[in-house]
Amino acid sequence: MNYCVEVVTKQGCRDTRTDDLKGQIELLGIPGVDSVDIADRYYLTGSISAEDLGRLTDSLLADNIVETATSFPLGEDTGADGAHSYTVDVVLHPGVTDSPAESLLAGITEIGLAGVKQVATGHRYTLSGQGLTRTDTARIASELLANEVIQSFHINEPGRSPFAAPEAAATGAESISLTGLGRTQLAALSNERRLSLDGDEMEAIQAYFDGKGRAATDVELETLAQTWSEHCVHKTFRALITYTGPPPGAHEPIETTTVDSILDEHIRAATETVAKPWVKSAFVDDAGIVALDDTTDLAFKVETHNHPSALEPFGGANTGVGGVVRDVIGVSARPIANTDILCFGPVDTTFEELPEGVHHPKRIASGVIAGIEDYGNKMGIPTVNGAVIYDPGYTANPLVFCGCLGALPAGSHPTEPQTGDRIVVLGGRTGRDGLRGATFSSMESDHTTSELSGSAVQIGHPIHEKQTLEAIIAARDERLYNAITDCGAGGLSSSVGEMAEDLGAIVHLERVPLKYPGLAPWEIWLSEAQERMVIAVPEDNVARVGEIAAALDVEMTVLGTFTGDGVLRIEHNEATVGEIECDFLHNGLPRQRLTAKWEPPPRQETDLEPPPDATETLLGLLTDPNIRSKEEIVRRYDHEVQGGTVVKPFAGAAQIGPSDAAVVTPIRRHEGTTPGAALAVGVNPAYGAIDPYRMAWAAVDEAIRNVVAVGADPDRISILDNFSWGNPRLPDRLGSLVRCTQGCHDAAVAYGTPFISGKDSLNNEYTGVDGRKHTIPGTLVISSLGIVPDISRTVTSDLKNAGNHLFLIGTTGPHLGGSALAEHLGFDGGDAPEPVQALHGYRALHHAIASGLVVACHDVSEGGIAVAVAEMAIGGARGLAIDLPDPDLDALSACFSESLGRLLVEVSPQHAAEFAAAMGKYPTTRLGVTTDDQHIRINGSNGSAFIDTTVAAVTTAWRGDGTA
């Protein structure tokens, strides 16, 4: 028998969720909704007495101070009548992670009730209004209330059972003969099973099984497809590329060269060239590892979760965070900070402009932010740094980069599984969620993707991951395992496959604890069910790991054994369902040969006639979504948990000024010197449209500059590269990627900054119903990790005192190409900022900061000097009066140019001379003074005010009404 318990807000109490929903309905352009009510619904099935149902309802489900609950047999309720009032019932599809339902079951056990077999949760929305129609209601339901990838909705109906009919136990593996199939038939097979393998790859697999004289199984084909996916193996970055374009950094001559893997030649080569002794692990483990000090190492990783976030923004971003956190746990580290860089379409995009099948940018942004908030906050990891970029190029393909920093005792990460070690899985149960995610994220998308690949999308369960983390850390400290990896894309097939690369393994799929019966062997093997870690445990330690896990409410499974025979053998109920030599699995992939072409885009440099009013321009720029305060997003992330956040996302007494970087420390020490880690990003896709080489330089320089600005040592900075690009089989897309990695190499070498990890997400292309292809601007995100030797010697961006000197370090040139100003006013600004060699300047600045000469420091980037001084004034609630740096440069360029290598530095009068001397040969200009008159004055070369405004005016422009 099915029951429903409905919980509603009491009369006279306010449900704050409804305000937000009403606002969103208005933004959809649907008038006439007068009231919205939200009821939480809990569905139960089993043999439940009326008394038990009452007890369950009273003690578990309603907060009696503000809510009331009613229970009834399911179906005895009625929907609204449709006369100006509509009910919308929303439930999750069976099998989608429903953590409130899990919690309710735990609660039912806690209070000692028997008889409840299954529970599910959902919501009933009641919308009322004179003009409201059923069509409007359906639109509200599909645009705002339910995402049909993971949920279903019903209008004006009695409650329906959300439970699926029980499934029969699964049968074994399917045999698929490849013998005799031609290329076309192989391609059709790849397409039908969504293997995302090309002709050469399918032929290599065909030859392998022909050689063995047998058909393949579905388990084997799916394993190969996941392992060989772009997502897992980075085929493009390892490909042999014929590149036609000018030499790195130059515009001519156009010549054709061969690049023998951009990963090896451009990225890894830079790390090898700079050869830093404090790099502990680069490009080998789940995350890069560097030393913080003699006793502590730091692990850093940034991942993308673009494709899932486009389909199901909350779940996509949620599991994006969960995934990168697992990467850090996967190097035996405790996560200590999260970062996120988000790229969305403009929030004012009209529904007419939106390609069919694409969620509105506002919906994507709101879901993504909620997903990040949910996972990071619940795991107790401070989210401390990031960026948000709005551009029409991201409307059909939003980008979500999730980063995680972890800390571990130096040298405590074991990486060598041994023959005989047990394969132990810790964490959540396995369901049919997240099937074929690795191949899905390696494909282009269109309006049918949500139907075909909906099962690739999942919802996370941060509490499971938090408890799994605690179990792993305890096992690490007792040295109970020999190797560890996370279960991510490709599920067990990837994680066990990778760990078994040198040894081989036997696994028994029937041992995997399932969320529900009916999974075929390949589904168990590929499922990307979240919150699972795999460790290699000597037999003698298995029992102890089991004790640790049980004490923390974590489930443990001994899945199999590392055999030492070099074969990956997969069994299900004692039948062999897959048997592949590890050598073929990991080395049998034919190398790709790709063609790439880049040429400088045609230039249409235009003049600005008449020149705009500079003060109005500054105020306009400060309201630009890409520049204005992100406080309304950032305050939803807990940035204080763990107590180690020393430089916070916002600076100044009122904590409203922007910080260039965050500084966190994992070391809890109340005396003496404590080192910390500075985290920042550099990203500017607008430069890439002009020259990806310069974009890379700018991103590397900005990422370094930002951490130097808060006190990091420029000789202790490591960086991560994340590339989100279009289809690499299109020569122009790949050409710009090659040009970009050239810039990455040259900039990293120039700054002596090693890449320690990275990731690429390609095929960010969406084909609309009209056949129009939407690609993204090639987007490089550089994330920096800088060591701050002493957290008491950090600096923030807010102006500290009136009467101080304001210095500019670095040189300002006419660099308006791709600038915020050019974007804002809609003109071609010419060249993107040219590479500079600023390392000696950053070293000098660091020395000045470490010596206590600097009271405030701020990076000059988007919007140039004008925006940077405004931001310093906002944070410090103080004014300033400055002259423009270069009398020969036109005033507009001087104010808004985005030349690299520049920072603004506030210094007290008594330290001004010492500071100028400390900067040595690096260009250092005293621009003016800070004031207590709340005015911002920037004087032109003739001495008259070029920009004249107030701190209040720039603060209002940048923060909006300040209710964030």
Added chain:
Amino acid sequence: MKPQAIILHASGTNRDQDVAWALELAGAKPAIVHMNAINDGTHSLLDYQMLVLPGGFSYGDDLGAGKLWAIALRNRLGADLEAFVDRGSPVLGICNGFQALVKSGLLPAYGGSSDQQATLTRNESGKFECRWVALDPAGNSFWTNALDPIYCPVAHGEGRFVAEAATLDEIESQGMVAFRYRVGSVAYPADPNGSANHIAGITNPAGNVLGMMPHPENHIVAAQHPQSRTGPTTGSGLPLFKNGVAHAALS
């Protein structure tokens, strides 16, 4: 001898170690103990002199913040917990711990009742809020004895203190308000959640059980202060823990 403090870890609590550091600096010997270990009899609450329920998302807060933890506390620790409270030992619930104390009826618990008398529900802004707030101490318990105002962060989505008018009168008239958000002419965001009477924390009538939404454990050293370079040289949250530990040492 240092007082022994037990920090209860429920699956999903996450400021356990933050509190452990605060208790160490305040002179206690903290132990983080999972609810399961209390259940299996390896640890007894009554062996400790102080109890802290830390912040986090116990069991995901899926049935309402702190709800399931409150039920588990009553179910598994009920008698020991009442004995611990009755003998006057200090109990501190922060954020999720406060929510659990309120939903289990351990706070405000006036009139000898063990029913839930108040709640902490969704913030008025409709959003999770992480920001620093100024807290004015009130009441006459040992917790706030000679305590200066505390500046520390909040980080919660369900922190709005709500109770019926009669309950609020009891809480106010019996001096059970321990902390209020210091607000100027505009309440938000100084009061980040829209609590009744700007209440940030309350005690039980006896004063030994304190619950509060803000996180004094995240301001126990100067480096945690947002203006640590120019601001105060000590953490203003630490004296609260010292008060609790000093009281624990008496028992």
